[in-house]
Amino acid sequence: MTHIFAIGGGKGGTGKSFIAANLGVMLAKQGKKVVLVDLDLGAPNLHTMMGLNNLKTGLNNFLNNSVKDLSLTAVPTKIPNLYIISSIRCSLEVGNLFYAQKQKIIRAISQLPTDYVVLDLGAGTTYNTLDFFLASHQGLSVFTPEPTSIQNTVRFIKAVYLRKLKHILKHHAFPTAVKEVGYESDDGVVRSPLDIVDSVMRSDPARAKLLQKELRKLRFKLILNQYRKHIDETLGNKIEKVCNRHFYSQFQFLGNIAYNERVYDSIIARKIFVAKYPYTSTSTDLKNLANKMTGNNVQAPTLKETNAKI
Amino acid sequence: MQKFEELNHYEIFEIPINASAFEIRQAYKEALSIYGDDSPISYSFFTEEESKEILGRVEEAFSTLIDQEKRELYNKMLVREKKIDPSSLTKRRQQVPTPLFSSKTHGGAAISKTIIKKRIKDENLKEAEEVILSKDMISGDDLKQLRKTFGVKIEDLFEVTRISVSILEAIENDDFGTLPPTIYLKNFLKAYAELFEVDPKKIIDGYIKNLNYIKGIS
Numbered sequence: 001m002t003h004i005f006a007i008g009g010g011k012g013g014t015g016k017s018f019i020a021a022n023l024g025v026m027l028a029k030q031g032k033k034v035v036l037v038d039l040d041l042g043a044p045n046l047h048t049m050m051g052l053n054n055l056k057t058g059l060n061n062f063l064n065n066s067v068k069d070l071s072l073t074a075v076p077t078k079i080p081n082l083y084i085i086s087s088i089r090c091s092l093e094v095g096n097l098f099y100a101q102k103q104k105i106i107r108a109i110s111q112l113p114t115d116y117v118v119l120d121l122g123a124g125t126t127y128n129t130l131d132f133f134l135a136s137h138q139g140l141s142v143f144t145p146e147p148t149s150i151q152n153t154v155r156f157i158k159a160v161y162l163r164k165l166k167h168i169l170k171h172h173a174f175p176t177a178v179k180e181v182g183y184e185s186d187d188g189v190v191r192s193p194l195d196i197v198d199s200v201m202r203s204d205p206a207r208a209k210l211l212q213k214e215l216r217k218l219r220f221k222l223i224l225n226q227y228r229k230h231i232d233e234t235l236g237n238k239i240e241k242v243c244n245r246h247f248y249s250q251f252q253f254l255g256n257i258a259y260n261e262r263v264y265d266s267i268i269a270r271k272i273f274v275a276k277y278p279y280t281s282t283s284t285d286l287k288n289l290a291n292k293m294t295g296n297n298v299q300a301p302t303l304k305e306t307n308a309k310i
Numbered sequence: 311m312q313k314f315e316e317l318n319h320y321e322i323f324e325i326p327i328n329a330s331a332f333e334i335r336q337a338y339k340e341a342l343s344i345y346g347d348d349s350p351i352s353y354s355f356f357t358e359e360e361s362k363e364i365l366g367r368v369e370e371a372f373s374t375l376i377d378q379e380k381r382e383l384y385n386k387m388l389v390r391e392k393k394i395d396p397s398s399l400t401k402r403r404q405q406v407p408t409p410l411f412s413s414k415t416h417g418g419a420a421i422s423k424t425i426i427k428k429r430i431k432d433e434n435l436k437e438a439e440e441v442i443l444s445k446d447m448i449s450g451d452d453l454k455q456l457r458k459t460f461g462v463k464i465e466d467l468f469e470v471t472r473i474s475v476s477i478l479e480a481i482e483n484d485d486f487g488t489l490p491p492t493i494y495l496k497n498f499l500k501a502y503a504e505l506f507e508v509d510p511k512k513i514i515d516g517y518i519k520n521l522n523y524i525k526g527i528s
């Protein structure tokens with residue numbers, strides 16, 4: 001079975017697409033077959049990060065049923081073993097996917113005949129984005145050191161957590177009284193998920209354990225991108241700590257990715273950054289990231305090979 | 311997860327019961343960088359009310375622990391309520407001071423065997439043990455997950471077992487190039503298993519089986 005990584009995290013411009021593309025390259029360099037999927041349906045640009053244009057096929061062919069098998073919409077990139085499914089040719093309205101289409105995409109992605117899939121998600125906390133994130137085996141939340149970015153990533157984490165919480169309440173038939181607290185309060189304000197879990201626990205202590213157990217299955221990975229030297233190097237660890245202390249899910253900070261001016265240049269020149277500048281600290285950070293992510297994977301036995309070789 | 315409101319002063323700072331005044335100050339400074347008024351982390355996570363309450367607890371913890379008299383009273387209360395093991399108050403400390411309440415590698419605060427043992431009593435965690443024992447082959451990652459379920463850091467594990475962090479990491483990464491000879495490895499796995507109160511034989515057999523499997527396919 002394929003292993004799905006989702007790259008998300010609230011704010012636009014933090015480097016989700018940059019990381020998705022370059023992480024894909026690093027995974028492919030481990031000798032694995034990798035498919036990148038651009039699921040930022042409102043603003044697709046993953047192909048640009050890969051230095052590609054004029055893509056003939058993509059997600060649009062799958063959504064309009066002209067191609068039944070999603071894997072046939074994948075286009076090879078300049079890197080061996082690495083493919084991309086772009087959504088650049090999808091209609092401008094595709095940003096608002098119907099539920100059934102979303103389910104269809106998720107199902108097809110999980111059946112792609114490849115070692116890894118990397119999903120590049122859009123900014124914001126729309127249900128589509130949250131559900132793609134939740135459908136992955138490992139969800140990465142990318143943020144930068146600015147307070148606004150931290151704020152948005154926390155908002156994103158809370159939104160994923162809340163969505164998961166609602167799924168759990170629904171699937172485990174929590175009594176309606178308990179369920180209600182999971183939804184909006186009277187004045188329509190979305191309540192803090194921390195608050196919701198507490199009140200569910202209070203009103204249904206007998207099943208609080210079940211809720212905790214289910215929430216614990218949700219695992220977040222955190223990445224700090226555009227890291228610069230003067231910044232507190234433990235910022236990511238601190239955020240990890242706070243998350244683990246105050247949410248019932250599991251959080252792991254995977255490290256900093258250095259800021260490098262040439263990222264911009266490489267995008268302008270339509271070159272893949274890690275291929276053009278392999279000896280920068282940014283590329284080393286991305287390589288370490290790829291190693292950590294595959295080392296984390298216990299299911300696929302092929303991955304153990306990778307571990308053993310490192 | 312232990313709820314923040316239920317953490318004792320030492321747990322808030324993640325410092326040992328016999329921490330020095332220097333360590334307490336360091337930990338307090340660290341805590342302020344997370345929970346302080348102008349920390350972007352705090353205002354991203356919490357409502358004004360929540361962060362006020364949390365900060366209040368941090369301040370209270372600091373003012374109690376830094377005052378010798380108050381601290382002794384507080385310790386007595388913890389002993390009385392059976393929250394800590396009285397022997398941990400007098401236990402000798404390591405010679406080299408380790409940075410505390412820092413999440414940098416090797417910087418994590420040591421937690422005592424008693425705290426780990428206490429957590430293991432929790433029913434919820436029994437399940438994690440059953441999961442790992444039900445496996446035929448046990449990978450380093452399985453051990454890591456078990457450790458994480460107990461909220462134990464690798465540095466904590468080192469504190470309690472005295473197995474070096476690099477060996478512990480090699481065990482958890484199935485990094486057979488770095489692992490010690492089997493006879494030592496077995497001893498380390500045994501220490502690991504005993505700490506988490508899972509059957510050492512099952513852990514050793516499952517781990518070695520998995521290791522041989524990995525060696526076979528690489």
Ligand SMILES: Nc1ncnc2c1ncn2[C@@H]1O[C@H](COP(=O)(O)OP(=O)(O)O)[C@@H](O)[C@H]1O
Nearest residue numbers: 012013014015016017018226258259260263264
């Ligand atoms: N590590 C980095 N160093 C320097 N610039 C970066 C880095 N990561 C991203 N960027 C810059 O940020 C911009 C936005 O990145 P992008 O991946 O498109 O963000 P997102 O997909 O999150 O909206 C890029 O155009 C690039 O110039």
Ligand SMILES: [Mg+2]
Nearest residue numbers: 016017040121
């Ligand atoms: Mg993007």
